[in-house]
Amino acid sequence: MVIPTFGAGQDLPFLSWKTAKHVSSAFAGATTDAHGSIGEKPTYTLWTVTGRIYIRTVFGVCGTGLAGTGEAQVGTATNTVLFLAATEAVNIDVDEVWADAADPIDKAAVLDALSPQWYVSNGEDIIETTTSTDITSGQMDYFMVWAPAEEGATIVSSGALS
DSSP: OOOOOOOTTOOOTTSOOEEEEEEOOOOOTTSTTSTTOOSSOOEEEEEEEESOEEEEEEEEEEEEEEESSOEEEEEOSSOTTSSEEEEEGGGOOTTOEEOSSSSOBOGGGGGGGOSOOEEEOTTOOEEEEEESSOOOEEEEEEEEEEEESSTTOEEEEOOOBO
8 A cells, every 4th residue: 555645734635634532531640550650551542543544633732730750642552652752741731732742832833733744554543651650640631633544444532541
């Protein structure tokens, strides 16, 4: 299969872009094997991917300021920082948009991040991983702008720890 390439600002007009939202559970890293813990289950699945999809952007909007000295990152099992590089929880405050490893931005600036960027294949679920130490509290909603690259490709909001 030939995978089309695209650069910043280019659109793929034959794709049907969709927006998905995942409302995450609250971080509770001080509890063993809870969301935000670096224990035996530091991975939190945001979306389960079936088929092949293109992803234009993934970003988080902080609902409750994060606390703890841990870092969060978002990617896939084979590249855990594919979408959002490791960022210290204490640097993400309520109503900020987490769109990359730089300082979180306000909601109006998120449109600058909307250029097509990634191709994800069947079974490469979108995950959030807690690294270094626990994220003890806070809550983040995640958004993804995506398009199916083949008939039948889907994503499903998950929330499973692994």
